[in-house]
Amino acid sequence: MDLFLQLLANGLINGSHYALLGLGFGLIFSTTRIVHFAYGPIVTFAAYTAWLISGSMGLPLIVGIAGAVLVAALLGTGSYLTLYRALERNGAPPLIPLIASLGLTIVLENLVGVLFGTGVRTLDVDSSVHFLGPVFFTSIHVWQVVSFVVIAVALGAFLRRTRYGRAILAMTDDPEMARVIGIDTLKVSIIVFALGSAISAVPAVMVLLKDGASTHMGFAAVFMGFVAVIVGGVGSLRGAIAGGYLVGLVESLGLWQIPTEWQGSISFVVLFLMIMLRPQGLFSMARK
Amino acid sequence: MEYIYHVAVLFCLYAILATSFNLLVGFAGLFALSHAALYAIGAYTTAILTTTLGLPFPVPLIASILFAALLSIVIAVPALRVSGHYLVIVSLALQVIVLQVIVNWKSLTGGTDGISGVPTYSFGSFALDTPARFLIAAMLGLAACYWVAWRLTRSPFGRALRAMRENESAAQSVGLDILYMKVSVFAISAGLAAVAGSLFARYFSYVGADSFSINETIYILAMVILGGTGNLRGAVLGAAILVVLPELLKFLPMPVDIADKMRLIIYGCVLMAVLVFRPQGLLPELRGKKAMFVQTDAERDEADTAKLLDGETGATSETVLEGRNLCKRFGGITAISDFSIALRSHRITGLIGPNGAGKTTAFNLLTGFLKPTDGQIDLRGKSILGKKPHHLVASGVARSFQDLRLFTNMTVIENVVVALPNQAGHRISNLFLKPLTVRAQERENTALAMQILRFVELDGKAHETAADLSYAEEKLLVVARLLATGAEVLLFDEPMSGLDQTTLREILPVLRRLAERGKAICIIEHNLDVITGICDEVFFLDEGRTMAVGSPAELMSDPELAERYFK
Numbered sequence: 001m002d003l004f005l006q007l008l009a010n011g012l013i014n015g016s017h018y019a020l021l022g023l024g025f026g027l028i029f030s031t032t033r034i035v036h037f038a039y040g041p042i043v044t045f046a047a048y049t050a051w052l053i054s055g056s057m058g059l060p061l062i063v064g065i066a067g068a069v070l071v072a073a074l075l076g077t078g079s080y081l082t083l084y085r086a087l088e089r090n091g092a093p094p095l096i097p098l099i100a101s102l103g104l105t106i107v108l109e110n111l112v113g114v115l116f117g118t119g120v121r122t123l124d125v126d127s128s129v130h131f132l133g134p135v136f137f138t139s140i141h142v143w144q145v146v147s148f149v150v151i152a153v154a155l156g157a158f159l160r161r162t163r164y165g166r167a168i169l170a171m172t173d174d175p176e177m178a179r180v181i182g183i184d185t186l187k188v189s190i191i192v193f194a195l196g197s198a199i200s201a202v203p204a205v206m207v208l209l210k211d212g213a214s215t216h217m218g219f220a221a222v223f224m225g226f227v228a229v230i231v232g233g234v235g236s237l238r239g240a241i242a243g244g245y246l247v248g249l250v251e252s253l254g255l256w257q258i259p260t261e262w263q264g265s266i267s268f269v270v271l272f273l274m275i276m277l278r279p280q281g282l283f284s285m286a287r288k
Numbered sequence: 289m290e291y292i293y294h295v296a297v298l299f300c301l302y303a304i305l306a307t308s309f310n311l312l313v314g315f316a317g318l319f320a321l322s323h324a325a326l327y328a329i330g331a332y333t334t335a336i337l338t339t340t341l342g343l344p345f346p347v348p349l350i351a352s353i354l355f356a357a358l359l360s361i362v363i364a365v366p367a368l369r370v371s372g373h374y375l376v377i378v379s380l381a382l383q384v385i386v387l388q389v390i391v392n393w394k395s396l397t398g399g400t401d402g403i404s405g406v407p408t409y410s411f412g413s414f415a416l417d418t419p420a421r422f423l424i425a426a427m428l429g430l431a432a433c434y435w436v437a438w439r440l441t442r443s444p445f446g447r448a449l450r451a452m453r454e455n456e457s458a459a460q461s462v463g464l465d466i467l468y469m470k471v472s473v474f475a476i477s478a479g480l481a482a483v484a485g486s487l488f489a490r491y492f493s494y495v496g497a498d499s500f501s502i503n504e505t506i507y508i509l510a511m512v513i514l515g516g517t518g519n520l521r522g523a524v525l526g527a528a529i530l531v532v533l534p535e536l537l538k539f540l541p542m543p544v545d546i547a548d549k550m551r552l553i554i555y556g557c558v559l560m561a562v563l564v565f566r567p568q569g570l571l572p573e574l575r576g577k578k579a580m581f582v583q584t585d586a587e588r589d590e591a592d593t594a595k596l597l598d599g600e601t602g603a604t605s606e607t608v609l610e611g612r613n614l615c616k617r618f619g620g621i622t623a624i625s626d627f628s629i630a631l632r633s634h635r636i637t638g639l640i641g642p643n644g645a646g647k648t649t650a651f652n653l654l655t656g657f658l659k660p661t662d663g664q665i666d667l668r669g670k671s672i673l674g675k676k677p678h679h680l681v682a683s684g685v686a687r688s689f690q691d692l693r694l695f696t697n698m699t700v701i702e703n704v705v706v707a708l709p710n711q712a713g714h715r716i717s718n719l720f721l722k723p724l725t726v727r728a729q730e731r732e733n734t735a736l737a738m739q740i741l742r743f744v745e746l747d748g749k750a751h752e753t754a755a756d757l758s759y760a761e762e763k764l765l766v767v768a769r770l771l772a773t774g775a776e777v778l779l780f781d782e783p784m785s786g787l788d789q790t791t792l793r794e795i796l797p798v799l800r801r802l803a804e805r806g807k808a809i810c811i812i813e814h815n816l817d818v819i820t821g822i823c824d825e826v827f828f829l830d831e832g833r834t835m836a837v838g839s840p841a842e843l844m845s846d847p848e849l850a851e852r853y854f855k
Contacts, residue, residue, distance in 0.1 A: 035373050086564045095319060095372055096563055099513070102321075102506050103559030110549035110556070118545065219502070223384075226377055265388045268381040275370055275378045
């Protein structure tokens with residue numbers, strides 16, 4: 001029973017992490033319909049930037065986080081304006097941006113290696129251990145959950161209350177119609193790329209604090225973001241959140257029966273089954 | 289010098305990989321990005337069979353090919369269900385899973401240590417133990433793989449693959465078996481990748497999971513896209529450029545691990561730049577006359593065309609296709625209910641009614657694109673319920689689509705040839721076992737396609753790309769493609785919409801001539817002049833129900849129907 005509670009808590013903590021990744025990826029994907037695979041290495045870039053500022057240069061962590069958010073937002077916007085926009089202008093078929101994004105992914109991932117070196121980079125922070133009954137967690141785990149809640153609430157308010165937020169929602173519903181009613185889809189696309197990438201910098205820093213940054217971390221990040229979105233149903237940010245938690249729980253509770261070395265594969269198997277059995281997502285009707 | 293031979297061996301391996309990947313990505317349009325995993329399967333199978341069982345050549349090679357082909361069918365399953373983004377992501381996930389299994393199955397694969405000590409090929413005392421000697425094996429491998437790919441793509445099968453890539457449902461509607469094509473192209477592509485894998489294991493005498501990462505798949509993809517998707521020589525050229533180009537980095541002073549990263553950065557940049565600036569690649573797909581693989585000037589007498597264009601019945605009109613009490617529900621919505629229709633030879637039947645009346649649903653039911661919730665469909669008295677569209681085309685029921693669904697990146701004549709029935713060259717086995725039959729038949733079919741184009745007066749544009757036709761010409765091509773199926777029941781979904789009076793006057797007689805020759809024709813139409821002009825019998829549908837059946841004159845004089853129609 002204690003093990004179950006611990007795995008449940010781990011699942012919820014990881015779920016917050018995946019939900020946040022899903023939120024950033026889903027914002028970009030459901031608004032622009034671009035499968036921005038380079039979201040992954042941008043997460044990596046953000047983590048290394050935070051390490052550079054707060055670890056290597058010794059500045060406060062908050063400055064490191066700010067730097068990571070800024071770099072991620074710039075890279076995200078940059079990839080839209082230089083790459084995807086050019087493809088959109090050419091009238092490329094919908095699959096082409098994804099293929100180009102794979103190219104961008106290996107460029108950025110290896111650029112991280114060239115700029116920062118390949119070793120794992122860690123950042124030492126005071127992380128105290130807490131117990132809640134039999135369940136153990138660290139303060140970084142708490143931050144993961146808190147950062148998710150804060151960002152999710154803020155994003156929800158932004159989307160519903162502000163003019164741009166509503167424009168984003170309109171474009172998510174129907175890009176053609178959004179254009180017809182006079183929404184500046186270029187501006188909205190830039191905003192979602194900036195915002196979605198900025199959001200991804202937060203889980204990036206959390207990975208840096210928890211396990212350290214490595215050049216391959218981005219791949220897992222974009223996949224988890226994608227899994228969350230698919231499980232939740234494309235076009236629904238609430239679905240992406242639910243999807244993130246679901247994957248976190250399945251992955252964690254799966255450990256009960258499955259040897260640890262396979263843990264990394266669980267999410268891929270979930271993704272595979274989801275796409276095969278229910279490509280429209282589990283909660284695709286929940287939004288209406 | 290050894291170094292140059294080494295680069296040449298690498299080129300051969302990647303040329304095989306790019307060629308096999310091109311079959312999947314370029315010709316079949318299936319972006320299943322797990323090619324490096326199949327490459328890995330080929331390499332590991334050979335490594336395991338040679339080091340643990342000591343099996344002699346060519347057993348490990350054959351086992352590699354068969355095992356990779358078998359595994360590729362697992363990847364083909366998702367490709368049958370999903371496409372586009374989903375296929376890319378799901379196949380990347382599969383690639384990760386395969387690699388994870390390889391790393392975790394330590395007892396068999398040596399885990400992260402890999403397998404070393406794979407023996408190279410040796411024939412008596414002659415061992416291929418230097419790059420120069422190994423190059424012989426690598427070149428033979430490349431030549432064999434390229435020949436297989438060439439045979440497949442420069443054939444009716446290759447053309448069918450491209451048709452499937454252009455539009456899957458249209459490919460079904462002209463009688464192509466999508467399941468067969470997808471599974472076989474996956475298996476062959478995987479088998480060829482396994483040849484490269486097997487050579488890899490022999491050449492390096494070591495296999496490790498690092499060599500088969502997702503980066504490797506993207507690397508091969510970059511070769512195909514740089515060289516030109518759908519062009520065999522293109523993929524080989526792409527492989528040559530991307531193998532040699534990064535070798536030049538060796539002449540710059542930089543640490544090895546940085547150089548390795550620079551190499552990958554170059555691939556990524558090349559991939560992006562090609563997609564933005566030259567999406568068709570360095571060597572684009574063959575078009576115009578070059579797209580054909582036999583000459584088109586062969587002469588042919590009219591009689592055979594007549595056979596294709598004529599229905600099989602005699603002078604009297606009889607029922608060919610009959611649907612009874614058909615009903616289709618989607619969830620809670622009833623698209624059509626209690627629909628009964630009999631299509632007779634020598635007759636043109638019209639379906640009219642407002643949008644959403646269920647006309648296209650009726651077509652989908654009659655042609656096997658949808659399965660009715662309830663009801664019965666008979667073709668010449670035999671039930672055809674539950675049969676796949678391509679089976680129905682072979683039995684003589686074919687349809688067109690309202691939104692045309694031409695194979696836009698193929699030439700006009702290719703659009704027609706691909707639809708011709710009973711092509712031996714659509715089966716892979718025939719391409720290799722009966723090449724002469726395939727070639728002779730192809731010559732006949734090309735001439736036949738020309739005749740059909742002449743019938744709709746498109747013969748002057750035979751070698752133009754379908755995408756470059758005018759709207760009216762596209763509509764004519766739709767008719768020609770449907771005729772090519774040789775079906776005796778032809779269902780046209782709005783063949784006249786959007787056409788001006790002049791073009792209408794061109795198409796109407798074509799339909800009438802077909803009916804005169806014994807075809808059973810059904811058209812969906814909004815233009816009442818057309819309906820009154822050519823239809824023998826008209827069904828008026830509204831909200832999924834049959835409101836009235838009768839001659840055009842009877843229906844036109846019913847004020848209630850007129851009101852419904854124009855409401």
